[in-house]
Amino acid sequence: MALVPSLARLLLDAVAPLRCAGCDSVSSTAICAACVERVGEQGGLSPLGLGWGTAHAAFAFEAEVREILHGGKFQGNRAGLRHIAQLAARRLELPHRPPPDAIAAVPLGAGRRRQRGYNQAEIVAAVFATVVGRPMLGGLVRTRETAPQSSRGEEARQANVAGAFAWRGPELRGAALWLVDDVLTTGATLGAAASVLRDAGAQQVDALVIARVP
Numbered sequence: 001m002a003l004v005p006s007l008a009r010l011l012l013d014a015v016a017p018l019r020c021a022g023c024d025s026v027s028s029t030a031i032c033a034a035c036v037e038r039v040g041e042q043g044g045l046s047p048l049g050l051g052w053g054t055a056h057a058a059f060a061f062e063a064e065v066r067e068i069l070h071g072g073k074f075q076g077n078r079a080g081l082r083h084i085a086q087l088a089a090r091r092l093e094l095p096h097r098p099p100p101d102a103i104a105a106v107p108l109g110a111g112r113r114r115q116r117g118y119n120q121a122e123i124v125a126a127v128f129a130t131v132v133g134r135p136m137l138g139g140l141v142r143t144r145e146t147a148p149q150s151s152r153g154e155e156a157r158q159a160n161v162a163g164a165f166a167w168r169g170p171e172l173r174g175a176a177l178w179l180v181d182d183v184l185t186t187g188a189t190l191g192a193a194a195s196v197l198r199d200a201g202a203q204q205v206d207a208l209v210i211a212r213v214p
């Protein structure tokens with residue numbers, strides 16, 4: 001009976017100590033105080049011009065930040081993802097920026113989303129949307145799965161994601177949007193998604209990410 005294992009899981013979750021997403025030490029918060037402090041000590045990153053817009057990254061993709069994002073993507077640690085998104089929102093001073101009309105997350109393909117159970121970029125985008133009080137934008141979809149980008153050069157990355165996104169929503173009519181992802185490497189994925197939003201009528205698309213590969 002399915003109830004038994006899920007009940008056991010609930011009990012286990014209740015008694016197992018929560019561990020920090022950054023350093024795996026026992027912690028009462030998703031990211032422990034020491035990791036919050038270390039992450040906060042990272043040097044600031046300047047905005048990165050991407051041709052179609054500007055990318056703002058809160059952190060460098062290294063040390064604790066890399067651990068937290070890895071856990072959020074591959075180990076189901078959504079609490080760690082939400083916590084780092086809140087730290088990123090503070091670091092990027094989101095409440096003091098001109099707010100966008102809406103916030104879109106870089107989508108996963110339907111298959112990968114089913115497999116993972118959630119889209120990590122959407123979790124981050126939802127935190128940002130709450131902080132600035134703007135709606136999430138649905139309608140941007142990934143029409144085909146793409147092979148992992150990590151081992152590719154810049155040109156191969158662009159070819160890999162070309163035509164991977166589509167807009168399935170109403171015309172965007174001059175909207176200013178934030179496009180959110182967890183990690184920015186070369187910007188090829190964000191660029192492909194942004195061009196679809198611009199083709200749908202968005203006037204300005206800027207990228208906001210938790211971390212950038214230095």
Ligand SMILES: [Zn+2]
Pocket residue numbers: 020021022023024025031032033034035036
């Ligand atoms: Zn920690």
